[in-house]
Amino acid sequence: MTQRRRQTRNSIYHYLYETREFCSKQSLARDLRLSLPTVYQHLTELMEEGLVHYSGEQQSTGGRKAMGLEIVADARYAIGVSVTETRLRFVAADLRLGEMAYRKVHHPSVAEMENFGDFLTRELERFIDDNALDRDRLLGVGIALPAVIAPDESRRITLAPTLHLRDVELQRLMGTIPYPLYIENDATSGGYAEWFTHWQGRDIAYLLLETGVGGAILVNGGQYRGVNHRSGEFGHMCVEPGGLPCKCGKRGCLEAYCSPSRVSDDLGISLKEFFDGLERHVPEYETLWYDLLRHLAIGVNNIRMALDCDVVLGGFLTEFLPPYMPLLKEYVAAGNTFEPSADYLHLSNLRRHTVPLGVALHFIKEFLETI
Incomplete structure (x- = not known):
């Protein structure tokens, strides 16, 4: 296939991939x-x-109806795996980053498993077998780790505090x-998924609030x-000198104060139990939350x-x-020297499974670029 012909094929497929409205052969050509x-x-x-494939007919007031076109989203898929200290999250994502299976x-602590x-x-x-996923359509498997990965070819984890691993x-x-x-x-995976699906054309700083706190x-x-390769390690900036101990060995890190594990570690309950208690105004829960x-x-x-973004x-x-965003924005605005509001602060559009979706996106994007 010539380069020009490949470019034409790519432009047609990408047009269909990006459009969310009815698309016909005529509109493609035009x-x-x-x-x-x-x-x-x-x-x-x-x-x-x-x-x-064809997606249906366009309504017509007369004459032959145009047939709609769309990509086959599940023609290929990728699997993303998020690794945390005590659990794995598997997601199979189609070409539009839709969840096919989860x-x-x-599991026991990663550090303790030989x-x-x-x-x-x-x-x-x-996971593949139980969900009857076709291996012939699998583009690849992405693994997301809460870790600093060496930027060279050594293929080593420099540091992973929440996994209790160093130089592995x-x-x-x-x-x-x-x-x-x-x-x-x-966090890099989650940030890229968020940008790809909702923020293209704008710069963002992504702050991931999971077992650990990271960013991109x-x-x-x-x-x-x-x-x-340590940009966006927001979880380990100091927000309280000499404050709570962090798993990285320092004190006062953002992760020590804002990780969801603070709830499970300090109170020994799940996030759902914690927020149910907040709605009942349990004093201990309110003190920790605020x-x-x-x-x-x-x-x-x-x-x-x-970063000013x-x-x-x-x-x-x-x-x-969501119910606490007005208060959080009020706190943020109060500390900002230049802006009276915090309209630049947003919640992720991909609330669930952002990290495994984001690392699966690597193979989807690769496929889209080479089709």
């Missing part, structure tokens, strides 16, 4: 400035490959997965990584001061945040 025979030829090939698996990689491989195969070979966690494999930091900086659609919000506001304000909050804690 908007892409292509001849109808050229559009027809490429569509025929894409249909034969199972990548595009599973959560609990054969964690084998365990991960077995659970991955079980990645292979120890990966096992013998027999599919194309991609490994990335969890997305500029012009790419991640700013920093010299040591302290968490005030320190979160300090962290958000620091990010805004340093929109700040997006993601991770499973954000599922419970």
Whole structure:
């Protein structure tokens, strides 16, 4: 296939991928400035490959009705796996990042499991089998880790505080997965998924609130990584000198104050139980929660001061945040020297499973670029 022909094919597929409205052969030809025979030829090939299909007829006041076209979203899929200290989250995502299947698996502490990689491989195969996923359509498997990964070719985890790991070979966690494999930091994965689905054309700082607290900086659609691939480690900026101990070994980190594990560690209850208690105005819960919000506001304000861009909050804690966003924004605005409001602070549009979806997105984006 010539380069020009490949570019035409790519432009047709991307047009269909990006449109959410009715699209016909005629509108494709008009908007892409292509001849109808050229559009027809490429569509025929894409249909034969199972990548595009007819989606229905357009309403007509007379004459022959135009047939709609759309991509086949599940023609290919990728799997994303989020690894935390005591659980795995598997997501199978179609080409539009829609969830095809999900599973959560609990396990002992990663640091205490000698054969964690084998365990991960077995659970991955079980996830594929139990959900009848077609391996021939699988683009690859992305693994998201709450870890600083060495920027060189050593394939090592430099530090993973919530996993209690330091200077460990990645292979120890990966096992013998027999599919194309991609490994990335969890917050980087979540941030990119958020940007890809809702923020294209704008720069964002993404703050992930999960078992650990991390982040990512997305500029012009790419991640700013920093010299040591440690950019966006917002969880380990100090918000309270000499404050609560953090799993990284320091004191006063944002993660020590704003991680959801603070609820389970300090109170020994689940997030749902905690927020149910907040609604009943349990004094102990309210004290912890408002302290968490005030320190979160300090962290958000620091990010805004340093980067001067929109700040997006993601991770499973954000599922419970909507009722408290006005108060959080009030705290943030009170600490901002330059702005009277905190309209730059947003909740993630992808509240659930953002991290595994984001790491699966690596293979989807790769497919879209090479089709």
